[in-house]
Amino acid sequence: MEQQVRQQRCPTLKDVSAQAGVSIKTVSRVVNGETNVTPALAERVRAAVDSLGYAPDPLASRLRRGRGPIGAVAVVVEDVANPFSAVMHRAVVDAMAARNVVTLSASYDKDPGGERAAVLAFAGRRVDGVILMPTTADHQWLDRLRETGTQIVLVDRPVAGLQTDVVMSDHRAAARRATIHLLRHGHRRIGFLADAPDVHTAAERLAGFDEALRAAAVAARDGLVHEELLGTGEAEQAAIDLLTGEDPPTALLAGQNLLTIGAVRALRRLNLHHRIALVGIDDIPLADLLDPGITVVAQEPERIGALAAQQLLGRIAGDHTPATPHLVPTQLIPRGSGEIPGPFLNAANTPEVSAVEQSQPHF
Amino acid sequence: MEQQVRQQRCPTLKDVSAQAGVSIKTVSRVVNGETNVTPALAERVRAAVDSLGYAPDPLASRLRRGRGPIGAVAVVVEDVANPFSAVMHRAVVDAMAARNVVTLSASYDKDPGGERAAVLAFAGRRVDGVILMPTTADHQWLDRLRETGTQIVLVDRPVAGLQTDVVMSDHRAAARRATIHLLRHGHRRIGFLADAPDVHTAAERLAGFDEALRAAAVAARDGLVHEELLGTGEAEQAAIDLLTGEDPPTALLAGQNLLTIGAVRALRRLNLHHRIALVGIDDIPLADLLDPGITVVAQEPERIGALAAQQLLGRIAGDHTPATPHLVPTQLIPRGSGEIPGPFLNAANTPEVSAVEQSQPHF
DNA sequence: CTGAAAGCGCTAACAT
DNA sequence: ATGTTAGCGCTTTCAG
Secondary structure (H helix, E strand, O other), X not given: OOOOXXXXXXXXXXXXXXXXXXXXXXXXXXXXXXXXXXXXXXXXXXXXXXXXXXXXXXXXXXHHHOXXXXXXXXXXXXXXXXXXXXXXXXXXXXXXXXXXXXXXXXXXXXXXXXXXXXXXXXXXXOOOEEEEOOOOOOOHHHHHHHHOOOEEEEEOOOOOOOOOEEEEEOHHHHHHHHHHXXXXXXXXXXXXXXXXXXXXXXXXXXXXXXXXXXXXXXXOOOOOEEOOOOOHHHHHHHHXXXXXXXXXXXXXXXXXXHHHHHXXXXXXXXXOOOOOEEEEEOOOOXXXXXXXXXXXXXXXXXXXXXXXXXXXXXHHOOOOOOOOEEEEOOEEXXXXXXXXXXXXXXXXXXXXXXXXXXXXXXX | OOXXXXXXXXXXXXXXXXXXXXXXXXXXXXXXXXXXXXXXXXXXXXXXXXXXXXXXXHXXXXXXXXXXXXXXXXXXXXXXXXXXXXXXXXXXXXXXXXXXOEEEEEEOOOOHHHHHHHHHHHHHOOXXXXXXXOOOOOOHHHHHHHHOOOEEEEEOOOOOOOOOEXXXXXXXXXXXXXXXXXXXXXXXXXXXXXXXXXXHHHHHHHHHHHHHHHHOOOOOOOOOEEOOOOOHHHHHHHHHHHHHOOOOOOEEEEOOHHHHHHHHHXXXXXXXXXXXXXXXXXXXXXXXXXXXXXXXXXXXXXXXXXXXXXXXXXXXXXXOOOOOEEEEXXXXXXXXXXXXXXXXXXXXXXXXXXXXXXXXXXX
C-alpha cells in the first residue's frame, strides 16, 4: 500500500478568503488586526481562519513588506552550554522577551565555518539582529552582512579591524587583578593556563598577567605559561606537567572557566589542592562547594547580556551613533584556593604591587 | 546634520543580471550551480556577484520553490544552560552538522508562552523540524503545526494525548534504581525532593520512588516528599526543613540536577554531608570533585540528542512509520554520597529489594 | 543553452 | 469599509 500524501499544503490567505466569501485583503486586514473592518465580516473571517487552521507566513509577509524589524534576534556563541554563555544568553532572552522579541540561538562549537553558517542562516531568516561571540578567524563576511541591514553586536571579544559594537569584560584588568592577588599572598612562581593566544580574550589575559608580574618586578614566567589549551583535559595535563616539573610554581592562574576545572582536577590528583594556590578567571558553578572553595575573578555575564541586548535593540530601532566598545568590570571573589599562602608572604606587600592594583581599567 | 541613509538595499538577482548584462534566470542558474551555462557567461556572472556582494535570499527562494527541506532544524528546550539540555543540544548540533543541517535553538525558561512563541517563530522561518522539550501545558497548537508539515520530535517527556515521536530516559526506572540503592545501604526513611508533579518527568520519578518503597515493604513516605520545588534555592530550603524536622530522614533522593545541587548545599550548611546519604537523578558537573562525591543515576543526554536527531532527520526525509516512544536506559554512578550507610544496613538485602532491582524497564 | 512570463503568499497603494 | 492591482526576490515552465 502506497504511503499517503505528506503534501499537506498549509492554508493561505486565498483559501481563507474563499471559505469566508470575502476578498483576500479583508482577511489580511483581520489577521493583522487593522481597523476598518465590519465586526460581522471580521467574525466570519475569524471562523474561517480557525476552521482551516490558517497561520500567516511571516516570510512572505516580510518579503513584501520590505525592510523593518520583524521581532526576532539571534545569539550565536561558541557553546551555549558554557556557563558564561549560558547566563549571558539567558539575560538576552529576558531583555528581549520584555520587548516582545523572540531570541533564537546557535552554537558553533569551535568551528568557524559553523559560526558563519549559523549567522548567515539567521540573517537569511531575517532576524533583526545578531549578538555574536566571534571566533578568531576572518570576518570579512560580517562586514558584508551589516551592509545588508542585519545589526550586529559582539560580546566577549572584538574582531580585529571591524568597527562594531562590542560588550565585554576588561579581560586584561581581570588577569592583572588575579595575578596581584596571588602576588600579595606571597607567590612569585605562578603557572598560567591559557587557551589559544589568537583569541583576543586569551591574549588580553596573558597581557594582564605579564603586566602585573612586570610591575611587581617579578621576573620569570619562562616555562610557567602553557598556551593553546583546548579544554578541561588539556588543562589538567598541563597543570600536572607544571607541578611535577623542575622548580614547580606555588600557584596556578587559570585563564578561563574550563581550564580552571582542569586545574582543580590536576590538584586533586596530585593531592596538592591545599598546598598550591589557584585563582580562576571566570566563575564556575559549585566553586563554593569545593574544598577549598575556588577563588575566581568573576565576570558579569548577565550584565554583558543585558547591555548587548539593549545596544542591539537600539541599533534595530535606528540608532546610528558610532560603534562603541563597552567594558564591563570584573570582581574578585575569594573562596579559599586563592588565599593559600606562598613562600614570600612577608615580602608581599611591596609598593609595586599596590601600585598596580590601583591602576584603572584601560580604555 | 541629518543622519545618512541606512536604506542599504541588498543586491538582488536583478541587480546582478544588470551588472553582468545577462538575464535574471542565467544568474539564478549560476548561483544555484545548475549546469547548462556557458563558462564565459558563468564567469561574468560570478564577477558581478562578487562585486555587488550578492547573497541569495533563502526565504524568497523557499517561497517560490514550495515545500521541501531547507537544511535547518531547531531545538527548543526549557533552558539551554541546564547541563542536561546543553549536552543533548550539543549532540543534536553534531549530528545535524554531519548532514549539513544547521541547528537553531531557543530557551523558553519556564514560560509556556515562550515555548509556543519560539516554536512558531522557527516554524514560521521554515525550519524542517523541531526537537522540543515540552512543558506541561496545553499543546493543541503542536498538532496543528504538524499538519502544516513541520516535523516534531519530543525529548525528555511526552505530551499527554499527542502521538509524536519522543526520546527520553526511563525516568521511573531511574528513580526506582536510586531508591533501591539507598534501601540496600540501610536506609528506610528517605526524603524525596521533587519538582512540579504536573511535569511528566517528575511524576514518573515519584512513581518509581513509591514502587521501590512499596516493593521493599517500606511504609511511610508521609512527610518525606517535598514536591513543587522550583530550583536550587527551594530545594535547599526543603532539605533543611526535612533534616531539622521531627524524625528526619537518613537519606535524600533528589529528583533532578538543580535539586541535587540544592540538597548538597543544605547538607553542607548543616554539616551533615558525611552522615546523610544523597543520590541525585541526573548527573551534575563536578559531582566527582565534591566531598563526598555525589552518587547519581545519570541519563545519557548525548544519546538522547543523537537519537532525536536521527529520528527527526528520518521524518524530514519522509519516514511515515507510526510515532514511537523511545526509552533510553540510565546508569547508576556510585561516588560516595549514596553509599553512606543507614541504620538498617544489616537487614538491607531483603529478597524484596533484590526482586525489584531485577525488574525490567516498563514499556 | 538562454530568456520571457507567470506566480509562490503576502501587503502597499490605490481604487471603489 | 471593501476590493483590485502590482510587485517583494526568487524559481518554475515553457519558448526561443
